Amino acid sequence: MFRILVINPGSTSTKLAIFENEKCVVSKTLYHKVEELSCFERIVDQKDFRKKVIIEFLKEAGYSPRDFSAVVGRGGLVRPIPSGTYEVDELMLQDLREARFGEHASNLGAILAKEIADEAGIKAYIVDPVVVDEMIDVARLSGHPDFERRSIFHALNQKAVARKAASKLGKRYEEVNLVVAHMGGGISIGAHRKGRVVDVNNALDGDGPFTPERSGTLPLTQLIDLCYSGKYTLEEMKKKIKGKGGLVAYLGTNDAKEIQERIRKGDKEAELVYRAMAYQIVKWIGKMAVALKGEVDAIVLTGGLAYDEEFLVPWIKEKVSFLGPVMVFPGGEEEEALAHGVLRVLRGEEIAKKYSEEVRL
Numbered sequence: 001m002f003r004i005l006v007i008n009p010g011s012t013s014t015k016l017a018i019f020e021n022e023k024c025v026v027s028k029t030l031y032h033k034v035e036e037l038s039c040f041e042r043i044v045d046q047k048d049f050r051k052k053v054i055i056e057f058l059k060e061a062g063y064s065p066r067d068f069s070a071v072v073g074r075g076g077l078v079r080p081i082p083s084g085t086y087e088v089d090e091l092m093l094q095d096l097r098e099a100r101f102g103e104h105a106s107n108l109g110a111i112l113a114k115e116i117a118d119e120a121g122i123k124a125y126i127v128d129p130v131v132v133d134e135m136i137d138v139a140r141l142s143g144h145p146d147f148e149r150r151s152i153f154h155a156l157n158q159k160a161v162a163r164k165a166a167s168k169l170g171k172r173y174e175e176v177n178l179v180v181a182h183m184g185g186g187i188s189i190g191a192h193r194k195g196r197v198v199d200v201n202n203a204l205d206g207d208g209p210f211t212p213e214r215s216g217t218l219p220l221t222q223l224i225d226l227c228y229s230g231k232y233t234l235e236e237m238k239k240k241i242k243g244k245g246g247l248v249a250y251l252g253t254n255d256a257k258e259i260q261e262r263i264r265k266g267d268k269e270a271e272l273v274y275r276a277m278a279y280q281i282v283k284w285i286g287k288m289a290v291a292l293k294g295e296v297d298a299i300v301l302t303g304g305l306a307y308d309e310e311f312l313v314p315w316i317k318e319k320v321s322f323l324g325p326v327m328v329f330p331g332g333e334e335e336e337a338l339a340h341g342v343l344r345v346l347r348g349e350e351i352a353k354k355y356s357e358e359v360r361l
Helices: 043-061 090-097 107-120 155-168 220-227 234-241 246-251 256-264 268-291 312-323 334-346
Strands: 003-009 013-020 023-031 070-074 085-087 123-127 177-183 187-193 196-200 298-303 326-330
Touching: 003 043, 003 107, 003 334, 013 043, 013 334, 023 043, 023 334, 043 107, 070 107, 070 334, 085 334, 090 107, 107 123, 123 334, 155 177, 155 187, 155 196, 155 298, 155 326, 155 334, 177 268, 177 312, 187 268, 196 268, 220 234, 246 256, 246 268, 256 268, 268 312, 298 312, 312 326
Parallel strands: 003 070, 070 123, 177 298, 298 326
Antiparallel strands: 003 013, 013 023, 085 123, 177 187, 187 196
């Protein structure tokens, strides 16, 4: 039996879980008040504060670091790397401490996991961070050499549900072709060819369908004109892309349940906008199906929006079912995906990768 400690830091929370093999035996979300974190200039400065609450959690649950086989943290903004489970090494820690590729609370995952693991004499890992990059070269070209398409997506959940889908099909993930759509605050749609995501929209920086709070791909000339109109600052324009785009911009809310209720009450504008989001999702599913030459074993829907079996999921199924069976795995079990990634290594089913050997320098 392998016991794994999972650490998943968020902007104002730290999600913790203890797994014994595949079974989660303890889980808790620790919420941090804004005033508790406001005294820290940088995210990395929160390390000792967060470590203290993790150790307190373990004591309350009746565990010490030495009771674990391994510790796994949520992968942060590191260099582009192939999918897999990575042992935390010094180059990874250096990149995260310096925030060389961006500041995000998830950067603390590997740092905290490594400190706790070192004290127990065990190894620390991360699994499938958002910067997993397996895109084929032809997919990187954007249309102008000053701009390269980047692989930034919900890799952890996409990979986890892709494995579940393959298992339901009676095959290994490396044997199937899938189109996976993660639908949440951000929406990423990936073409999974025999275990690799060969193409995917950049779910963070303005590519793909619009989402509850992101604008997705916009008409470029209109965007350029607005940038030079003098009406908006740089930060305000960035907010139009991420934070104040999509459903928020059209309907004033990013709450899909609220929009669903408005539709039930006959709000035609809400229905039009929500249908438009579904329409853009199916167009991107179609793009990825074509990238797979139409050889699609299944289309997989996941993320929080996949819980909507009344409107969104049926609207999508109606247009894409001709491509292949549609499988739905609502939500995003990040802690489970992290634990299972490490479990495969501990069982010898996978070999842990070395960050320093896999990065695109």
